Amino acid sequence: MCVRCGARWFGLYRSAIGPCRGVGGGRCRRGRSKGCSSGWCVGLDGWVAGVERGGVDVRAGWGKAGGGRVPHPLICHALDTAVVAEGLVDVLVGPYCRAELDRAFSPLGDAVGWMSVLCGVHDLGKLSPTFQGLREDIAAPAMGRAAAAHIGRLTRWRGRGARTDCHHGLLTAVHMTRILKAWGAVPETARTIAWALGGHHGVIPSAASVRQAREAVGDNGGPWWAAACDDLVRQVITLWGLPEPEGLPWHGVRLSTEAVVALAGLTSVSDWIASARPEEDYVGAGVDLVAYLRQARRDEARKIERLAWRPWRPPRETGFRVLFPREERPHPVQEAVETVVGRMRGPGIVVVAAPTGEGKTKAALQATATLVRRFGLRGFYVAMPSRVTSNQAFDAVDQLLAGLGEEAPPVRLLHSAAGEYLKDRKAPVDVADGLRPVGVDVDGEGDGDGEAAEWFAHKRGLLAPLGVGTVDQALMAALRSSHVFVRLTGLSGKVVVFDEVHGYDVHMSTLLDRLLWWLGRLRVPVVLLSATLPARRQHALVESWRAGAAGRLPLKVEAPTAYAGRYPRVAWADTESNAVETVGVEASLLNSDRVVELVRVGFESRAEWAVRQAGAGRCVAVVHNLVRHAVEAHEQIVQRVEQLPAEERPEVFLLHGKLVQAERVRVEAAIRVRFGRPDGHQGSSRPRRAIVVGTQLLEEGLDADFDVMISSLAPIDSLIQRMGRIQRHDRGGDRPPLLLALTGVEESPGKIVFPPYTTNVYAEAILLRTWALLRERERLHCPDEVQHLVDLVYGPDELLACPQGWEKQWARADEQLGRGIARKEQGAEAVRLPQPRNDVQLWELTAKATSASRTRQESYRRDDAR
Structure with missing residues (x-):
């Protein structure tokens, strides 16, 4: 014990009794409160002397060893x-x-x-012995005869430096x-x-x-090594000044x-x-x-500082007009979101269902700033459906933070091509790029340090306070995968925004439901954005978050009728509320009473139709469901354009996901500039006539505005999304009537035929239900009919009658859809995190860990919202 204050030492240090010296050794546990004048006892010299009398020096065991x-x-x-x-x-x-x-x-x-x-x-x-034996040449001389004997027996049996099981x-x-x-x-x-x-x-x-x-x-060495472990732990406790x-x-x-x-x-x-820590700094x-x-x-404080993980502190006032002073006036949806988040008494979930062009992204950023400020959070992660939309959201966030004029943590862009995009923007280099676990298998054990180094080098953006990227990065936190608890911890102090939530396939939707449950459990506020969200899908999403916050399983009940017919709308719930509240909102002038004329065009005539529309001085969008159909249409259009006089030729663009990355970035940038928002630089060089041929990339958030559009038949929600690109912005002057030409469907007695491979992308049952709604329509009224149409296609079977003569194909497609959904749900359930209950152990979070990339099953597969 300490001879001055009577504090009792423990472990190997019992042999190192000595007076308080005020230097070396560990802090006396009673030194601050029981009268020890110096606060220190058992100097380092005394401790080493005790070790020499039979103990083991806790400094002898190596933790990191390079080649030296x-x-x-x-x-x-x-x-x-x-x-x-x-x-x-x-x-x-x-x-x-x-x-x-x-x-x-x-x-x-x-x-x-x-x-x-x-x-x-x-x-x-x-x-x-099993670990220290990996570098017997270092461990045996340092740890003494007893340790050397244990290590020697093990290495002779396994072979020196061999990997351990x-x-x-x-x-x-x-x-x-x-x-x-x-x-x-x-x-x-x-x-x-x-x-x-x-x-x-x-x-x-x-x-x-x-x-x-x-x-x-x-392997573990038995009692001798257990005692050494006890001593190491106690020495750390002592050095830390704990009792x-x-x-x-x-x-x-x-x-x-x-x-x-x-x-x-x-x-x-x-x-x-x-x-x-580089090897030259080993002590x-x-x-x-x-x-x-x-x-x-x-030293470690400097490392943390280099990461720039300081929390984001929004301004004291986070109203929409404060954050976006250049906007003339908030849209009604934006005002409703501001009101809702101002009323929330605890962390919660907000769902914004509104047409394209209502400013949902800015509304989400305003809500995020308010939630971060009110609930003391660190920042946010904005999860977008694609790299294109991620880049756009990154720019929006960057502009917001720059406009606030306050020093904020750097925004991390997370997707597979983020480096190229940031390089083109000449964005600042990550100052923490060199801060990573050193080398591969730095322990020499092949134990995962190399994997951790890669994870930390490339995925630490999810841990940073501010991030924008693809939804996959967030959905990985719902997979039973290595380090899933790190992803959950990284999201625990943020607001998480999910855009285009209607567009996830069955696999992704199943993962999203479970992720929302966990985010609710961790009290992480969530903002969901969608233009075409079925009522019962919205209910399932909100219920998942609320169930997580309440620590229960989601309830299997039908969607409340409060959602029906209320569009645009903002729905919300928090930890302090007993029910979900829904607020109906008026559409902005741009989206109010939009009447879209519908015409039908044969699949083989789509190129001719597009060239004819461009010849009338219009910018035309041609949207297909498959890359091969888009490429084919582009070739046909180019052939026709080349036959026109030079002064009458429209500009022609092609955009799809299989373009070489550099070409894709170039085309996306050109489309944004030529067809984007008319204010500022975007849209300032809009061509007099043009044709843009593309796939779903034109549907998923790309800020582009066309005069008319021709589209392959797709699910009703996708078509509504695509229609949102028709005269998206107010350009003044005369513009043609809103026109959508539908192609890619042929009727014959008792049979509906779609272009080859279309049903590999979208479920045949959803296409049949969509066509049953639209085949005799001449126009659509937006936004008044949007929610009703979406709920008819994705609602219960009895809401939409099968047209006469389609019964056999309708029943077969519906059966296939049910089997497909069940199969994909089972596949996702097999890899997603469990919900902790009394019978679920901690280890099950990573049991049978799967690849963290399994967030998608099939690209653009959209049969999920049933």
Whole structure:
């Protein structure tokens, strides 16, 4: 014990009793409150002397080893990680999860201190013969005869440097379960914390795997190594200035699901950042630990600062007119959204269903700023359906932040071609690009550090406060995949915006439902945007979030009639409300009473029709469902245009997803400039006559405005989306009547025929239902008829009668649709996260982990909203 204050030391330090020196060693646990004048006891020299009398120097075990002879001690990596965790807990973890962590560890007094130390000892399993034997040349001389004998026996059996079957994460779970139980934690808490720490390489251990590792005495080393692990943990606790753990009420520590996810995510990310240490900075086994910790606090703080993960602080006033002063007046939908988010008393979900051109994206950004400010969040992630729309949203966010004139964290663009887009925009380079775990398999174990390095290098944008990208990046947080808890932690402090939610296939929709459940559980506010959302699909989405927030399963009930006929509308619910509220909204002048004339054109005549319309001085859009049909139409149009006099030739563009990336970027930019918004630079060089041929890329958010359009028959919601590109902007002067030509469907007695391969893209049943609605119509009234038409196609079968003579094809297609939906739902359910219940264990979040890229099943497959 300390001879001055009577504080009792523990572990190997019992042999290192000495007077308080005020330097070296660990801080006396009673020094601040029980009269120890210096606050320090057992200097480093005394501790080393005790080690020499029979203990093991906790600095001897290596944690990182490169190609040289100087390692980085395991205890130093533990201190590095603990320092990072302490600095990240308020930066990375959302407010609700942070509160759950505080609640869990509050019985111990210093909740942050214990969280940090626990994160720090995540690699405790490396203090084992199976791991230390990977570099026997370093470990054996440093750790002494007993350790060398254990290591030697194992390496002689397996071969020196051979990979081990017992991962050090499993051994961490073994030792931390034992240690936490010894401190007084109940078995469930001990297991939960230990497994969260042991899963820092992405896969949380199962009970069976931990039991097997515990029984593998040759790998874990038995009692001698267990004692060494105990001493390392105690030394970290001592250096951190925390009290003796046995004297604390660990029996009162209980972790909720939210707290466990946050602890696991915090541990992994802290480990990655702490591992960003080049080999030349390894300190070797003789380091002064007290001095090292002081230096680590400075070094790791600089790493965190380089990440630029500081929270976004919106201005005090986040009204629409403040954020978008250049807008003459908010649209009614934008005003309604502003009112709704102002009324929310807690985190919640907002659904905006409104036509194209109503400013849904800006409404979502205004709502996001308000929610971030009101609920103390870090930022947002805007999830878009495609790279094109992601780029547009990125520009919108960039302009918003620039207009506020305040320093904000950098916005990260997340999709596979983000680098090329940012390079073309001459966007600033990521200053943290060099901050990544060093090398591949830096531990020498082949244990996943290389994978973590890649993850952290390319996916850390999801952890940053502000992000824009494809919806896939968010949906990965709903998959049972490696490090899924990191993705959930990254989203925990944000508002998440999902655009075009009507356009997800069955697989994506099933994942979205589960992701919304988890976001509700983590109290993450969500904003959903759609132009054509079926009423019962909206109900399912909102119910998923509310069920997660309430900790229950979603209720299987029909959509309320409140949605029917209310379009545009804003629906919302929060954690403080008992029901979903729906607000009907008037459309803006641009979208009010739009009457779209419908005509039919044969599939083989579509090129001729487009050239004739362009010849009348119009900008024409030709939209197809398949790339091959678009390419074919483009070739036919070019042939016809080349036969015209030079002065009468329209400009012709082709856009589809299979273009070479550089060409696609060029065409997208040209379309935005030539056919975009007339104010500013976009739309300033609109051609007198032009034809743009494309696929669904023209439907999914590309800001382009055409005079007339011809489209292959598609589901009703897709057609409505496409119609939104007809005279999208007010250009003044005379423009032709709104005109949509439908092609790609032929009728014969008892048979409806679509162009080849069309039913590989869209379900035949949905196409039949859409055609049954439109075949005899001459015009559509928007927005008045939009919700009714969508609900007829995607609603119950009894709402839409089968036309006479179609019965056999109708029934067969409907049966195929049902089987397809069931098959895809089962496929998605097999890979998505479970909903935590009493019978669901933590390890099931990553059990049978799948590829994080399995967020889509088939591109543009749109048979999901039934």
